[in-house]
Amino acid sequence: MQSMTLYIEKNTPLHQMDPLIKLLLVIVSIAVTYICPNLFFVGAVTLTSLILLSVGRVIHKIFPILALSMILIISIIVVQGAFHAQNATVLFSVGPLSFYKEGLLYALLLTLRVVNMVCIFGVLILTTRPDEMVERLVKKGMSPKIGYVLLSVLQIIPQMRATTKKVSDAQRARGMETQGSLIHRVKAFIPLIGPVVLHSLSDTRERALALELRGFNKQTKKTFLKTQRKYRHQWPQGILLVLIGIAAIVWRVVQ
């Protein structure tokens, strides 16, 4: 049975970090790449995210996701490289298409932002137990309902994968070909979408009932099974991140 969360159990400093600080890290890391559109700076931020991934010993898990985002990245490069409004200097041509320096540099910036976003979210999701993060947020005053939604959203991909497997088995079992060429597979994928959504909806209704039976809507003050973990250096880490954020804004204003 495949694990139902993307979290990977390891014992690294990142795994022991307060989830709220990691959440702040995600926000700051993404924000600064937009606040300071400097190629070298954004590159450095992206590199930092990659280093964090390797500190958390989860970097190998990010490559498949990056590979998936290649479609987006390639389209950025083609569109911006060839058609960016400020294009002036031709670098090279492929057939009728000419690629320009300005457009390609801009595409590189966008690409780095995308890669950074994927990586820093990877840091959060791959090194944080989702329930730990939600429990932190709920204790900070977030509604348990939102907490539940977050938890189930985090579990939705593995659950969808399980549902997709079931529906695909049901279709193959009744003679639908899903193997063979790429076109065959894509064709087989389309009829999957409807039933998977339908299944998820029907599960949702029954689950709502189950939650009701377990006192989910009760107004009593909630208690917690787990004792709060002790986190270290929350304050210095948090302050550092906020300072980086402020510094980026100042830099932008001064420029």
Add this chain to the structure above:
Amino acid sequence: MSIIEVSHLKYRYPDTTELALNDISFRVEKGEFIGIAGGNGSGKSTLCYALAGLVPHFFKGAYGGKVVVNGMEVRKMELEDYVGNVGLVLDNPFSQLTGATNTVFEEIAFGLENIGVEQAEMIRRVKECLDLLQIADIGQQHPFSLSGGQMQRTAIASIIAMHPDVLILDEPTSQLDPAGAEEVFRVVERLAKTGVTIVMAEHNTNRLAKYADKLILLDKGELQAFDPPAAVFTHIDTEQLGVAAPVITQVAKKLEIKNAHTMLYPVTIQEAQQLPRWKETIGKEAFYEISHRELGDNAEEVLANPGNLLQDNEARKYDVNLQVENLTFAYDAVEVLQGITLSFHGEATAIIGQNGAGKSTFVKLLKGLLRPKKGEIRLNGASLEKWSPAQIAGKIGLVFQNPNDQIFKSTVLQEVMFGPSNIGFAEEEARNQALQALEKVGLAAKTEINPYDLSLSERKLVTIASILAMDTDVVIFDEPTMGQDAIGKQIIHDIIADLRRQGKLVLCILHDMDFAAAVFDRIIVFSEGKAAGEGTPLQIFSDQVLLKHAQLQVPVLFQLATEEISAES
């Protein structure tokens, strides 16, 4: 004061015209164990929901009359105040999980967190429930990784942990193996002894009769009886209402053996054995019934010469030949099947065994949905190794255990036509096949309905029709009797008999031992990933060592005939 008082309860679901419950009144005392019996669609689940407050609070709809549980009038209460006082366990284990916890331990604690139980007490209660349901060993596993039986026990533990005064269970054992189901009944009975009031809807009247103090018998939303089981099954022909009487009662009725004091038929084996006339006649009668069922009119002749039985089977001509050789399969590092070698010709075969014995994995391998680690499967001489599941689909049909995993179209007809259309039938032909198949399962009138608007038992029949429509040489059923009442079981019985007459190979995974013994020519026992034994029902169910090893129960009729069988062999 009674703990449950229901008076003149009437209820109609939104957007429907018929009453789901019609003028129901009864009272239950604290600590009683009440069973609810009735055919599919009789209102069993709705009554459970009404006692648990989901009707009307969750389902809305039109409501009349009064339900008072533990001094609270359901209609006037908010559902949230009700939770914790009254617990409800549903039939589908998967959808009862919260989907937001990582371990069984956390899953059970979820409700306790919501009702504000202190941490130390919470941990104590979770541990207590893990022990009570005998699932302490899976406490740290992910809830979604469990088998159906384990999930259901987790669901029951999650509800019991909240210490309800009244526990309502809606067919809680429908997805469990016999040993698991018996365990649930024992746990529930233990709870009843500690003063918890139990109300349980259930199809298996053998168990209901054994454990319940009284039965509520429902038909089309109306209360037919509210009496001790013996009185219900003596005075009412429940079969007509889709409820099979306990096997003991059926036999006793046939032989006209009543309890001389109460003038009622016995409903449990223990009760029957107290009766003098029972002791004298029953062993021979039951044995006679079994041997006739298995051997037909030549029973005496074949029994005199037992070696003939199997030869007789082999001598029959079948068109289908399925060979399985040294089949081995593992999920990751865990070996699920180890070197299965079996051959099938055309005899209707039941596969029995505990939850997790590898039965479902075995049939998925036959279908090509899983690939074996080692070994080979040959159909009529041709190896299936290179075939894709879609190619196998035209030859081997499989009805999944959970109909919700199989259904994906928006009308019943489209659903049933999907298979035949895929394996090369023309549109018109596929439609005809589909309509015929729906006729067989009794759903011809519901072709244009969305399968999700049908009940679970009807959905199961839709999935059976969708396989029948493909007209495959081999038809495999995974738990076809799950959730079916007496009428549904009869339909499935007829379908299997019909397939056999057409010379098809029928394979069937079953937990229902009485059904297995009554319907099949051959039985294979799976245990811990191996085929531990095979033979005729008579051979298998008289092999005490094998049954004990595989942790299986003996069908009631065979329990009765045990002495005669051991005398014979």
